[in-house]
Amino acid sequence: VTVEDQLKTYGIAIDSRLDNLLTVESSFPSELISAMRYACLSSGKRLRPALCLAACEAVGGRTEDALDAACAIEMVHSFSLIHDDLPALDDDDLRRGRPTCHIEFGEAIAILAGDGLFSMAFETVSRPNGLLSDAIQLRCVRLLSGSTGLSGLVSGEAADILAEGKPTDLAALEAIHSRKTGALIRASCEIGAVIGTHDESQIEAMREYGEMVGVAFQIADDILDETSTKEHLGKTAGADQTRMKATYPRLMGIEASQAKANEHAQAAISKLKKLKGPVEFLENLARFTVSRTR
Amino acid sequence: VTVEDQLKTYGIAIDSRLDNLLTVESSFPSELISAMRYACLSSGKRLRPALCLAACEAVGGRTEDALDAACAIEMVHSFSLIHDDLPALDDDDLRRGRPTCHIEFGEAIAILAGDGLFSMAFETVSRPNGLLSDAIQLRCVRLLSGSTGLSGLVSGEAADILAEGKPTDLAALEAIHSRKTGALIRASCEIGAVIGTHDESQIEAMREYGEMVGVAFQIADDILDETSTKEHLGKTAGADQTRMKATYPRLMGIEASQAKANEHAQAAISKLKKLKGPVEFLENLARFTVSRTR
Numbered sequence: 397v398t399v400e401d402q403l404k405t406y407g408i409a410i411d412s413r414l415d416n417l418l419t420v421e422s423s424f425p426s427e428l429i430s431a432m433r434y435a436c437l438s439s440g441k442r443l444r445p446a447l448c449l450a451a452c453e454a455v456g457g458r459t460e461d462a463l464d465a466a467c468a469i470e471m472v473h474s475f476s477l478i479h480d481d482l483p484a485l486d487d488d489d490l491r492r493g494r495p496t497c498h499i500e501f502g503e504a505i506a507i508l509a510g511d512g513l514f515s516m517a518f519e520t521v522s523r524p525n526g527l528l529s530d531a532i533q534l535r536c537v538r539l540l541s542g543s544t545g546l547s548g549l550v551s552g553e554a555a556d557i558l559a560e561g562k563p564t565d566l567a568a569l570e571a572i573h574s575r576k577t578g579a580l581i582r583a584s585c586e587i588g589a590v591i592g593t594h595d596e597s598q599i600e601a602m603r604e605y606g607e608m609v610g611v612a613f614q615i616a617d618d619i620l621d622e623t624s625t626k627e628h629l630g631k632t633a634g635a636d637q638t639r640m641k642a643t644y645p646r647l648m649g650i651e652a653s654q655a656k657a658n659e660h661a662q663a664a665i666s667k668l669k670k671l672k673g674p675v676e677f678l679e680n681l682a683r684f685t686v687s688r689t690r
Numbered sequence: 691v692t693v694e695d696q697l698k699t700y701g702i703a704i705d706s707r708l709d710n711l712l713t714v715e716s717s718f719p720s721e722l723i724s725a726m727r728y729a730c731l732s733s734g735k736r737l738r739p740a741l742c743l744a745a746c747e748a749v750g751g752r753t754e755d756a757l758d759a760a761c762a763i764e765m766v767h768s769f770s771l772i773h774d775d776l777p778a779l780d781d782d783d784l785r786r787g788r789p790t791c792h793i794e795f796g797e798a799i800a801i802l803a804g805d806g807l808f809s810m811a812f813e814t815v816s817r818p819n820g821l822l823s824d825a826i827q828l829r830c831v832r833l834l835s836g837s838t839g840l841s842g843l844v845s846g847e848a849a850d851i852l853a854e855g856k857p858t859d860l861a862a863l864e865a866i867h868s869r870k871t872g873a874l875i876r877a878s879c880e881i882g883a884v885i886g887t888h889d890e891s892q893i894e895a896m897r898e899y900g901e902m903v904g905v906a907f908q909i910a911d912d913i914l915d916e917t918s919t920k921e922h923l924g925k926t927a928g929a930d931q932t933r934m935k936a937t938y939p940r941l942m943g944i945e946a947s948q949a950k951a952n953e954h955a956q957a958a959i960s961k962l963k964k965l966k967g968p969v970e971f972l973e974n975l976a977r978f979t980v981s982r983t984r
Binding site: 479505519551554 | 714717718719721722723769773776778779796797798799801802804805806808809810812813816817823824825827828831832834835836838839840842844845847848849851852865
């Protein structure tokens with residue numbers, strides 16, 4: 397099975413469950429629901445929820461146990477994209493090849509749709525589902541909130557915005573990315589592992605895999621932003637450059653960036669040795685992450 | 691003890707713990723932290739966290755067990771105020787007698803400060819504290835997320851904005867308020883009760899008290915908005931009228947609104963009979979809610 401095919405298989409399960417979770421009673425404001433569905437059910441890569449499901453399998457667990465948590469992770473990701481794209485932040489008009497949420501629904505509803513998805517993520521991960529113990533669900537809540545707040549993406553986005561136009565060195569760039577992108581990718585792997593096993597050494601290995609893959613992914617993303625056209629990327633290409641944002645290629649050059657991405661992908665793969673379930677997808681995904689062209 | 695004095699006593703405990711929770715390591719973006727502290731540590735009434743602490747006591751529990759949850763509730767409340775005040779939503783410049791968060795820190799940081807407080811609320815309510823069982827903490831997560839998402843304040847705010855300038859009847863107004871203000875007040879009482887007792891009938895009574903007090907509070911707030919001056923209110927007075935928002939006084943007149951508020955306060959008080967702890971404060975608070983002049 398190729399990475400793309402496996403991503404599609406995971407994607408179908410995730411989209412179907414997300415569609416279900418976002419099908420709600422008619423008394424809720426329909427424009428808000430439409431905006432939440434628009435942002436969350438669009439054609440993203442589903443990388444984070446797929447990592448969550450794959451991590452659960454890789455430690456010997458069942459993917460169905462991790463499906464709700466995977467959807468919650470995608471909701472958090474969608475929330476962060478909606479808010480990052482707002483005029484006051486990155487001011488992006490295009491995302492995944494379509495108008496961003498605030499272009500389509502207006503700023504007020506976009507802000508609230510983000511908030512609604514964020515809230516729904518915690519409802520989803522804490523809802524009694526007959527599959528997980530209270531202790532595991534609570535640990536998922538902790539991992540999810542820990543990866544989004546001050547130790548995670550909100551802090552990373554703030555640091556990113558505050559650093560705009562200022563000279564940034566590699567250490568500062570890595571600190572920003574570790575929070576802005578890395579934290580949720582790491583949490584996706586750890587949450588899947590926590591759901592799939594009680595073995596803390598496997599959980600730790602999955603967390604480390606997530607750490608490494610997150611860095612590889614971010615470097616690859618930076619390279620793509622420099623080299624792609626708008627048509628390929630589905631979002632405004634070269635946007636980082638226009639905004640004077642530091643990126644790996646701008647600090648290290650494209651070749652050294654690619655080498656660094658490859659190293660991290662290899663380091664990620666090396667963490668998989670400790671796992672007791674199937675790891676082929678995670679292995680291939682690490683390689684795919686640094687070789688993708690879009 | 692007067693309501694004001696008891697509110698002050700609760701307020702001191704809450705502010706001190708909030709200050710503590712919002713004192714974080716220096717690697718986090720300082721402007722983001724400043725904005726979160728500005729919004730959350732300002733001189734609010736602390737009504738919701740006080741309700742949480744008082745509810746816990748009223749069912750026979752210890753306030754210290756509910757302190758973190760009370761702080762989480764205030765974080766959620768602050769998050770919702772920051773986002774509601776944004777230019778794209780209610781566009782308010784003044785809150786609690788001071789410039790709103792986006793006036794003081796700019797829109798980007800204000801949006802992220804709201805997100806950061808929302809996330810920190812879930813970190814706070816799910817953190818191991820040696821006081822509460824996993825089951826109780828998880829139930830608090832459910833109540834908190836349930837009161838903020840589609841069944842709660844995000845949905846209420848969206849409905850409120852979408853209804854602006856359109857004819858609204860009493861049923862629609864009540865539906866909006868039940869979510870926008872009612873849900874979190876109700877949850878504050880229920881969370882306090884869940885932490886304080888395992889007795890479901892007491893928990894249900896506290897939930898019903900919260901329901902009734904929430905309605906009384908909202909009607910009283912609407913009346914204040916019509917009758918107060920900016921100096922008294924600490925926020926832009928008459929703002930609802932300027933925005934053509936429906937309010938109780940505009941739909942029923944001031945006298946009938948006041949009568950309705952009083953009825954709900956009385957109904958709230960009647961729910962307290964079932965409780966096994968001290969209820970004097972909650973009784974007085976219900977009366978205070980409908981008689982306050984600011």
